[in-house]
Amino acid sequence: MRTPPARADLRGHRRRHDREIVRLAVPAFLALVAEPLFLLGDAAVVGHLGTVPLAGLGVAATVLQTVVGLCVFLAYGTTASVARRVGAGDRAGALAQGVDGIWLAVLIGVVATGGLLALAGPLVGVFGAEAAVEDAALTYLRIAALGTTPLLVMLAATGVLRGFQDVRTPLVVAVVGNVVNLALNVLLVFGAGPVPALGIAGSAIGSVVAQVLSAAALVAVVVRGARREGASLRPDTRGVREAARAAGPLVVRTLTLRAALLVTTYAVALAPATERTVDLATHQLAMTLWTFLAFVLDAIAIAAQAITGRYLGAGDVEGTRAVTRRMVRWGVVSGVVTGVLLAGAAPLLGPLFSSDAQVHERLVPVLLVAALAQPLAGVVFVLDGVLIGAGDGAYLARAGALVLLAHAPVVLLVAGAGGGLVGVWAVFSFVFMGARGLALVHRERGDTWLVTGAGR
Structure with a gap:
């Protein structure tokens, strides 16, 4: 018995939708899981220094994750606005919109970094930890704060690529970046050869270096696309303002x-x-x-x-x-x-x-x-x-x-x-x-x- 054309068309649409959902969702899931798994690795490295450094890491990480978590809109909002323009056939406009989102991330990142550096003491003091834990948290936070701007740029650039239905590039960058982060943590925390053991400060330095490299890799992909489509790389005041609104x-x-x-x-x-x-x-x-x-x-x-x-x-x-x-x-x-x-x-x-x-x-x-x-x-x-x-x-x-x-x-x-x-x-x-x-x-x-x- 032959399937009616209308039903066959409906099944075809469903299969097409299913393939698209799977193609986007699976790499997105793997990218989401990559970060917490490697954060556990960071904790394991610092944990070998003792309970006090681990507690300090926990306090500092809570502050940083709160700031970055509140800025997740840089990924979500950029994904939506870029995807709209892609759907409308305006790839150059989509990339220009994405570039404005990245510039907004830089602006917010600079302000957030300044705020974290200026208020590190009071922010850590809120947790009421003992003096040794506060010292460890401050050591980590004052260095790791320098990675705030790269982290926010990563969010915005990831949003641009998702808007273009590219979820594999953010996945690859997330995995490679976190592997680099873990390797640098081990090297800088414990030292090896001419590299001195820096303790919890080494963990913060390794994280910042990995974040800078990851942000650079994602931005390079966006910049290459913008040049290919003839989109401007300069910040557009109106575009940045609209993205912020x-x-x-x-x-x-x-x-x-x-x-x-x-x-x-x-x-x-x-x-x-x-x-x-x-x-x-x-x-x-x-x-x-x-x-x-x-x-x-x-x-x-x-x-x-x-x-x-x-x-x-x-x-x-x-x-x-x-x-x-x-x-x-x-x-x-x-x-x-x-x-x-x-x-x-x-x-x-x-x-x-x-x-x-x-x-x-x-x-x-x-x-x-x-x-x-x-x-x-x-x-x-x-x-x-x-x-x-x-x-x-x-x-x-x-x-x-x-x-x-x-x-x-x-x-x-x-x-x-x-x-x-x-x-x-x-x-x-x-x-x-x-x-x-x-x-x-x-x-x-x-x-x-x-x-x-x-x-x-």
Whole structure:
């Protein structure tokens, strides 16, 4: 029996969408995983110096990661704007837009570096660590701060390449750069031959050198493309200003997400004193595992940013709707898979990270709650990526603020009423993520976000 032409065309479109999603998502996932894996390597190197240097690294890294995390819009916003112009057939304009994004990264990076150097003492002092740990943290932070601008340039350049559907180059640079980083850490921390042992300062120097080399490699690819298309490499004041204006809502979105995580951790800390330490340790492990699984879902979201921007830039609303439905299905399936894996592994994960029997016992029910929420998280991540790709940052900022206002009182009330760690995670998994899901699905079902053309 012959398949009807309409059905055959539909299957063909689905297969084409699937191939495109896989082509973009798999390298994106590998690039996302590369950095935390090699950060673990850095920690292992410094950890051999002793507990104090390792604690200092932890404090300094938290400061740096917060600054860089707030600037993730440099990748997200650039991906969306560049993809739109690519979809509209304006490759030169796309590269010019990308170059402006890189110049914005340089500007923000210079300001952030100055701020970190000037405020290193107070920022480290917030953590209330002992004097020896503060000294180690300051040593690392004052050197590693010099890598802030290269890190932000890497974000922007990665966004440009993703906008052109090139996710392999950022993957290669991430892997090679982190291998160089690890090798330099070993050499400079412990010394060899004529190279003196520099301790924790050597780790910071190695990281900065690797970041500069990685940024240079990514920028070189963008510059080569710009010259090929005849795009200017000079900063355009108007373009940089527009990139900064578009970034504002994404900064608010990111702040609301981080605030929700902080409120959740604060709620865990409301446990009775006799339970607090075990609950916080268990919560940290659960959140680390949640974050790792989020890389799988975030990889599809990154694909969504690039694909959505390209389709809308080409003026293809019907295609945007179709590929969005397909990506949501991928998000649900991925969430089901990660949920099943997490639930199955829950009894085995505690002993891998802790020798405390109480942590093992409390971690299992928390992970089961998190496992149940994975399909919902899959939808949330994908639709977040779709709306970022559509340039709908203003809505994401407003929705993020409303979701935070809904989540914070509920999680604090549950914690204060003795809901315990499982209760807090139930609120985080289903109230916070559920509210995000409702806001995103509501927006996706409307037409306001479907703005076509090279610019939003």
